[in-house]
Amino acid sequence: MKTDINKVRNIGISAHIDSGKTTLTERILFYTQRIHAIHDVKGKDGVGATMDSMELEKERGITIASAATFCEWKKHEINIIDTPGHVDFTIEVERSLRVLDGAILVLCSVGGVQSQSITVDQQMKRYKVPCVAFINKCDRSGANPFKVINQLRDKLGHNAVAMQIPIGLEEKLEGVVDLIEMKAIYFDGDNGEILRKEDIPENLAAEAAEKREALLESASMFSDELMEAILEEGEISADLIIDAVRKGTLLREITPVYMGSAYKNKGVQPLLDAVNNILPCPSEIENQALDLDNEEEPVVLSSSIDDPIVALAFKLEEGQYGQLTYIRVYQGALKKGDTVVNVRTGRKIKIGRLARMHAAQMEDIEMVPAGYIGALFGVDCASGDTFVHPDINLTMTSMFVPEPVISLAIVPVDKKSEVNISKALSRFTKEDPTFTTYVSDETGDTIISGMGELHLEVYVERMRREYKAEVETGKPRVAYRETITQRAEFNYTHKKQTGGSGQYGRIAGFIEPFSEGDFEFENKITGGSIPTQYISSCEKGFQSCLKKGPKMEFPVTGVKIQINDGASHSVDSSEMAFQAAARGAFMEGYLKAKPVIHEPIMKVVVETPTEFQGGVMGSLNQRRGIIVGTQDEGAICVVEAQVPLSEMFGYSTNLRSLTQGKAQFTMEFLTYRQVPQSIAEEIVKAAAEEKKK
């Protein structure tokens, strides 16, 4: 395996669902000779494109999970991380964006910049991923790449610069003109694999000259040498232009635009050249880890292979070879036989087998150096885990995992599904820390919990597709919580005389709101009014009340209990008796402490064309949302609001119909907040009715 880091590219291909991302990837793999035949998405041959390895994706023609594929183009090693285009798979999207150093933003020459391109672009902006754009589907009727370039400027604020112009459009698309070399490129052969360079057709000469001028003007902002060369009106070398464009791209201040039609095998090879020439290599990108010995303070990683190893497991897959863990090495080198530590669990792992993956096929290797992507076999870990050298304690991802805010009961329809469900759940919970599962004590149902309605829907769908587990789902439930709003005293005596030895225990103290955590227990008993051996029983008794609030049966959080007095009996007191006394004391204090219900509040961000802004704000307002603000960004407007999760069911349908499908939204958990009195009453009523059933 070569280790010239300057010739490594870790890239993502990001796009709107229907802009032809998978087809483009397929062609890239074909031209780089990783595959030897071309299959189409939703292909008639039943093979399907190579990158979409999940059944569900094959069926729908979309990509959800991010597989990593390796290929080679002109002595550069390119790892393609297939990023999910969907907005709701936050953890997956963010993880794959961390792993890549550059991206190709694919746009449809007809549809242009669509709402999802906006989201994808924003994610790249957030992670400062440099990108080149590829305007695909130039063979389609209505194709207009320059309209798309204008949209890139207006809607996404990119300094988009055409690197090519098309030769013919729609069904007459023949090839492209390269504005750096000023040559026409045609794609011959059955699959466009033979490049033929000719002079620019006469009818395009003027346009090409004009666009080249614009390219030089933009590029010269990043290179004094190029600026001088232009002023001197001498020969301008291709390297000089590429170098300037590259500088601008790495700063994210220029977006070079390529074009063609992947489906018609036109324009893919020049795009691959651009990946080599323009996108960054791993050592040009600064990566940070968090130092666990120093309050998660960020630490910059070196890309040297001699430093201690830091690697991130960014994706798990259950394949034909067993569990496969995709890793990216950020520092040092991971070698066969090495021992590393999984930072999350603290467990040591010996590296057995290392491989390089090409979707579902693989190739054994000896070492994965910094900047590279590889796969491990048979390692027990979860996605997002960091592997490090035993001497250091760094993590690539924060250890903070948000509590799930919504849950759903699932019931298998038959015996076979029941077995498969448990397999599926154990896999999903490993892959995604925000997805959890447990069995309800009361109903015996399996409950799955996660970060949103769609988050859970996707997993239910994956159970069906990948694990053949048919399930029926209950109504989604919001994770309400109970807490108290004031301090209240208790003084409770538990006394039972039933023949033989009785039960006796008295506990006194107070309960009060506690903002620094879920529960705190404080023992201030003096003089042995409650014997020391029973104190832990008291705590146990109180804790057993927290799972279910006595009033509304939601989990209780944010309470502090102090006990400061009590009494015992030399014969009748026991652990049991004090546990029961604590439960009684809790009940007594809790109800006096004005309990309230808290509900999860989501941060909702809607991006909408300006004309629908009024309607969007109305819709959020109706859902008990507090609108924080609106941000006007030219043609689109971003509305930010805080809305209770319970009011967000069905919002995507609502938003679609309000905005002719032109708006889109993201939602993430923000905080817990008290439910207004009128709503709280309804919730209590509903909970009581359900209990009757």
Next chain:
Amino acid sequence: MLKHLLNPLSVSEGGSTGILSNNGLGAVLSRAGVGKTSLLVQFAIHSLFNNRKVLHISLDDSVKKIHVWHKEIFRSMATDIDLPENVWEKILSNRFIMTFRVEGFSVPKLEERLSDLIEQKIFKPDMMIIDGLPFDENISGSLEAIKKLSEKINSKVWFTVRTHRHEEIAPNGLPTQIADFSDMFEYIINLNPQEKEIKVEVLKGRDDEVNEESLYLDPSSLLLFEK
């Protein structure tokens, strides 16, 4: 510290009315980075605590940044006070942030957005902060239109006005950016950075009772204080 929130200083938007009349215009002047926005955010919080709704319009910053600004200033104003848990939440529902790109901002556009909010009964401001209007350019038309708008919806308006270090003062003693429009403003406040603090000077006030001699901004927290 509680007085920072509730009990208004001699120059503030606290109390039952605040210093500007219901549809009056006010301006805070200073060089870049001295504390115009911070002062106005404090005025906003004074208003919010007196149950008056505030619309913060920014032509420079993002919603997120302004939101954080409010939250931070609120926090530093509220240190040492035991406030009920839901105070911030209440503030949130009485405050609205709107941001525009400078070049995309126009008064008709603002008016359109505002009527969207008012008609749907989502939000009607009692006070607006317009932060970042380019007073160096010709804005007399915009100012006239904002004045009309403020009368129409009965909301007072505070502006930030950026001045420059070496600049001549107009004959009426005011910086050139605002000299020609001074009649339109009830209040004109200048922030003058001195050695250890930032002096709050009232260049024009509604009445003479203001005791401006003793008002300052703390340069580290940018909070108002009276000596």
